[in-house]
Amino acid sequence: MRICLRKVDLPLSPAPISICRMTIRTARPNRGQHFRPRTHCLNKLESIVVEMQDPKSGVKGSEQKLNVSTIPHVITGKDVIAWITNKMKTTPEEVQAFGTMLVAYGYIYPLQNHKKLVLCNDSSLYRFQTPYFWPTQKWVAEDSDYAIYLAKRNIRKKGMLEAYEQAHYSHLHDWLNHKWDFIVMQATEQYKAGKERNKPDRVVFDCQERAYWIVSRPPFGLPLSFQNIFYQQAIMRSKVKSSVSLGALTKYVTTYKNHDPFLAPCLPSNPWQTDHDAYWTCNTRRIDVPTKMRVERWSFSLFELLSDLRGRDDFKVFLKKEFSGMPPHLMRHLSNLAFWEAAEELKWGTASSMTSKAETIFKTFLAPGAPRWINIDGRTMGLTVKGLDHPHRYVLEAAQTHVFLLMKKVHVLVSNKLEQNAQNRSLGVHPVIVWQQEEEEKAKAAAASAPVDVKAMMSKIDRKK
Amino acid sequence: MCDQTFVAITFGPCDCCGKASPLMNIYIKSEATNYCSFCVEVMATQGLQAGESAASLKKESDSLKKKLEEERAKLSDIELSQVAEKIEVLAPLSIKTRRVLKGHGNKVLCMDWCKDKRRLVSSSQDGKVIVWDAFTLNKEHGVTLPCTWVLACAYAPSGCAVACGGLDNKCSVFPLSLDKNENLNTKKKSVAMHTNYVSGCTFTSSDMQILTSSGDGTCALWDVESGQLLQSFHGHTADVLSLDLAPSETGNTFVSGGCDRKANVWDMRSGQNIQSFECHESDINCVKYYPSGDAFASASDDATCRFYDLRADREVAVYQKDSIIFGASTVDFSLSGRLLFAGYNDYTINAWDVLKGTRVSALFGHENRVSRVRVSPDGTALCSASWDNTLRYLGFGWATYSTVSKGFR
Numbered sequence: 096m097r098i099c100l101r102k103v104d105l106p107l108s109p110a111p112i113s114i115c116r117m118t119i120r121t122a123r124p125n126r127g128q129h130f131r132p133r134t135h136c137l138n139k140l141e142s143i144v145v146e147m148q149d150p151k152s153g154v155k156g157s158e159q160k161l162n163v164s165t166i167p168h169v170i171t172g173k174d175v176i177a178w179i180t181n182k183m184k185t186t187p188e189e190v191q192a193f194g195t196m197l198v199a200y201g202y203i204y205p206l207q208n209h210k211k212l213v214l215c216n217d218s219s220l221y222r223f224q225t226p227y228f229w230p231t232q233k234w235v236a237e238d239s240d241y242a243i244y245l246a247k248r249n250i251r252k253k254g255m256l257e258a259y260e261q262a263h264y265s266h267l268h269d270w271l272n273h274k275w276d277f278i279v280m281q282a283t284e285q286y287k288a289g290k291e292r293n294k295p296d297r298v299v300f301d302c303q304e305r306a307y308w309i310v311s312r313p314p315f316g317l318p319l320s321f322q323n324i325f326y327q328q329a330i331m332r333s334k335v336k337s338s339v340s341l342g343a344l345t346k347y348v349t350t351y352k353n354h355d356p357f358l359a360p361c362l363p364s365n366p367w368q369t370d371h372d373a374y375w376t377c378n379t380r381r382i383d384v385p386t387k388m389r390v391e392r393w394s395f396s397l398f399e400l401l402s403d404l405r406g407r408d409d410f411k412v413f414l415k416k417e418f419s420g421m422p423p424h425l426m427r428h429l430s431n432l433a434f435w436e437a438a439e440e441l442k443w444g445t446a447s448s449m450t451s452k453a454e455t456i457f458k459t460f461l462a463p464g465a466p467r468w469i470n471i472d473g474r475t476m477g478l479t480v481k482g483l484d485h486p487h488r489y490v491l492e493a494a495q496t497h498v499f500l501l502m503k504k505v506h507v508l509v510s511n512k513l514e515q516n517a518q519n520r521s522l523g524v525h526p527v528i529v530w531q532q533e534e535e536e537k538a539k540a541a542a543a544s545a546p547v548d549v550k551a552m553m554s555k556i557d558r559k560k
Numbered sequence: 561m562c563d564q565t566f567v568a569i570t571f572g573p574c575d576c577c578g579k580a581s582p583l584m585n586i587y588i589k590s591e592a593t594n595y596c597s598f599c600v601e602v603m604a605t606q607g608l609q610a611g612e613s614a615a616s617l618k619k620e621s622d623s624l625k626k627k628l629e630e631e632r633a634k635l636s637d638i639e640l641s642q643v644a645e646k647i648e649v650l651a652p653l654s655i656k657t658r659r660v661l662k663g664h665g666n667k668v669l670c671m672d673w674c675k676d677k678r679r680l681v682s683s684s685q686d687g688k689v690i691v692w693d694a695f696t697l698n699k700e701h702g703v704t705l706p707c708t709w710v711l712a713c714a715y716a717p718s719g720c721a722v723a724c725g726g727l728d729n730k731c732s733v734f735p736l737s738l739d740k741n742e743n744l745n746t747k748k749k750s751v752a753m754h755t756n757y758v759s760g761c762t763f764t765s766s767d768m769q770i771l772t773s774s775g776d777g778t779c780a781l782w783d784v785e786s787g788q789l790l791q792s793f794h795g796h797t798a799d800v801l802s803l804d805l806a807p808s809e810t811g812n813t814f815v816s817g818g819c820d821r822k823a824n825v826w827d828m829r830s831g832q833n834i835q836s837f838e839c840h841e842s843d844i845n846c847v848k849y850y851p852s853g854d855a856f857a858s859a860s861d862d863a864t865c866r867f868y869d870l871r872a873d874r875e876v877a878v879y880q881k882d883s884i885i886f887g888a889s890t891v892d893f894s895l896s897g898r899l900l901f902a903g904y905n906d907y908t909i910n911a912w913d914v915l916k917g918t919r920v921s922a923l924f925g926h927e928n929r930v931s932r933v934r935v936s937p938d939g940t941a942l943c944s945a946s947w948d949n950t951l952r953y954l955g956f957g958w959a960t961y962s963t964v965s966k967g968f969r
Contacts, residue, residue: 258618320617321600322621323617323620323621323624324600325795325833325836326621326624326625326627326628327624328832328834329628329835329836329873330624330627330628330631332834332835332873334631334632334635334871334872334873335635335871335872336635336637336872337635337636337637337638337639337869337872337874337876338637338638338643339871339872340854340855340869340870340871340872341638341640341643341869341872341876342643343852343854343871344850344852344854344855344869344897344915345643345644345646345647345915347850347851347852347854347896347897348647348896348897348898348914348915349647350896351851351895351896351897352896352898354895354896354939355894355895355896355898355899355939356894356895356938356939356940356941356955357653357655357894357895357898357899357939357942358650358894358896358898358899361940365940365941365955366678366695366940367658367659367695367940367941367953367955368658368955372678372695374938374940375676375677375678375938378938397809398808398809401809439765440766442765443764443765443766443768443769444766444768445768445783445784445785445786446783446785446786446788446790447785447786485572485580487581487582489582489829492812492829499809
């Protein structure tokens with residue numbers, strides 16, 4: 096129920112009471128309306144709650160033994176659900192939702208599992224909250240009241256506060272420090288007054304008060320066990336010395352310095368500056384000769400080479416062209432690259448295509464005697480093949496990483512060759528020529544019924560304007 | 561790239577429920593077990609186990625936390641400022657507004673660039689999502705969502721679709737069509753379903769998955785075609801306001817930041833929270849990865865931006881100034897990672913030198929708070945979206961090295 100208001104001017108989300116079909120209009124003046132706009136809905140809820148407590152037609156309560164004391168007027172979840180179903184005559188889902196609202200807003204509170212504010216359709220025990228603690232009362236749940244409540248519990252038994260309550264308590268201690276004496280005094284008075292009551296009454300009151308504060312100050316934070324698991328993982332994870340990691344970060348900056356348009360001029364010109372898009376047209380995928388800067392970037396890492404589709408194309412072309420003269424250990428990179436691409440497609444593909452893709456990949460790359468068999472170590476191969484029994488999108492992860500590492504070894508060799516091949520250090524091609532070339536390409540593609548390159552078409556439409 | 565993402569994900573029957581799914585390797589009472597992410601959560605939210613008590617858990621928690629701090633301290637053998645001493649100082653930057661995109665009738669809340677480096681999509685408070693060709697200033701597509709406050713929008717990697725979401729608690733994908741007369745609403749596809757507003761969304765490397773962050777405190781990975789939830793990420797204790805995917809070749813992690821002041825790094829495969837940083841003093845509004853994928857930056861309401869080193873697992877820089885009081889709502893790096901552009905609620909954008917920690921340039925011009933800054937995919941321009949209903953893009957101007965550009969036309 097805690098509504099986290101963001102800094103944006105979001106309206107308070109309306110309370111989900113729209114499912115309530117009651118049309119009782121009460122004549123009670125709503126002086127609290129201006130700062131608690133939900134009072135109107137809650138009044139409707141109240142009338143229903145009053146009806147539910149009717150001794151003749153309401154929900155039947157009984158006495159329950161709980162931790163040595165007997166508590167009167169205890170109701171079960173399923174009785175509440177039955178009553179609501181009978182009253183509203185609607186679907187089970189709506190009844191369940193409505194019942195949960197009664198608990199969430201604090202009109203009914205659970206006796207077991209007191210932190211979980213839902214209505215369970217079984218023999219879980221609940222009680223009606225005393226009207227004193229109803230949310231529509233004219234007093235708001237103040238921080239000082241909460242501080243008194245926490246202090247009182249601390250006086251009763253040290254160490255009884257939960258982690259989130261401890262957090263609240265420390266915060267309130269700082270925040271309300273100026274009246275802390277008053278708070279402690281009030282807490283002591285209440286504690287003494289509580290001891291005067293007889294045991295069953297005290298237990299009931301404690302339950303009511305606790306329920307009220309669970310609603311007004313909901314628990315937050317992760318359970319400690321969860322946090323501990325996280326800390327253990329964090330401690331055991333491998334880390335690197337700052338000198339190494341920071342050194343790598345600065346090296347990245349230095350490497351890419353000349354390629355950053357904010358730090359060095361981009362050639363032939365920055366399109367946003369000169370209104371000329373030559374920079375983009377000479378860096379398309381199918382340009383005749385890639386620019387010098389682009390090829391240089393491919394040499395920075397295999398990731399750069401493969402991310403740029405033209406780089407990937409050139410890599411393939413290089414591997415194929417040099418086929419006859421190439422040593423065998425380089426030839427296999429053709430299959431490696433194909434496998435890497437197939438694995439990417441699997442990872443990022445639709446959920447429904449998973450099984451079929453996995454099968455094709457197995458037949459093409461992994462099965463013994465496969466046409467494009469990739470040569471990875473036996474252990475990885477074994478794990479991968481086993482994983483393919485239940486194909487999921489990450490099943491090829493280990494194999495893909497291995498293949499990537501293999502390709503990395505030849506990356507330097509390849510990018511050197513590619514730079515040599517790019518003899519024409521062209522800085523740009525005239526847009527008209529580019530456009531003509533793309534037109535030809537498109538005609539060929541259409542003839543081959545290939546899928547249309549949307550981007551090319553759209554930029555073509557723009558140029559025509 | 562993070563060393564830990566090289567570990568192959570284990571997939572198999574969960575030690576608890578027996579279902580086959582990606583497994584998280586965790587230690588329970590010093591024993592290594594493999595649980596699926598759902599069982600980890602269920603187990604963790606159960607009450608105290610036998611032999612545990614609130615006090616003992618708290619003690620364990622404190623000692624583990626202390627040990628983690630010690631481990632981190634052992635590795636901080638040098639500070640970023642020391643490393644940066646060897647780098648040359650940046651020449652004063654001259655950055656000018658190149659274009660102003662006017663067309664939204666209301667606050668522009670989010671924008672994203674297309675991979676073709678010239679198109680972008682922007683969303684605003686009145687429910688309108690517009691796709692522009694920023695180079696020619698043309699509006700190419702427009703969609704009106706039935707909800708207001710479209711807080712998140714993203715362009716698909718192929719350039720053929722956009723995703724957007726906001727107060728409707730959903731994230732929908734709209735395939736773009738070349739037919740100008742077609743109403744994009746007819747092809748709308750509802751993909752993500754949260755229980756509170758959607759604060760951020762992004763496509764992964766393909767058009768087939770989107771990652772969303774929400775005010776309900778979770779992030780989730782969805783399959784676009786079927787709308788199926790592939791993985792959910794629990795760990796934030798308040799609204800998650802922003803997320804960003806790692807640019808590394810393995811591309812398996814993402815970082816999220818939220819109102820609980822934490823920035824968490826997640827493994828997309830298993831749903832596990834790998835790293836967590838709680839250094840800010842107020843809500844984190846935006847997180848963004850460094851171009852190499854080994855670090856990230858965050859912007860927060862406490863008026864600072866911070867820089868975190870993922871491999872050493874610690875915060876390494878804080879970008880702040882006494883004269884900057886208003887919260888930072890958005891950050892992005894330039895292509896080389898040397899510059900960090902941050903948009904603030906006092907209508908300005910500051911450009912920081914990431915390594916030296918100093919402010920390089922202050923950019924003025926917007927007439928209301930800056931909601932989003934994004935550098936274009938090839939690094940040639942910076943686009944800023946603002947509550948003054950406009951988007952501006954700024955580029956490197958003709959350098960006049962003696963002055964720092966203070967305003968623009």
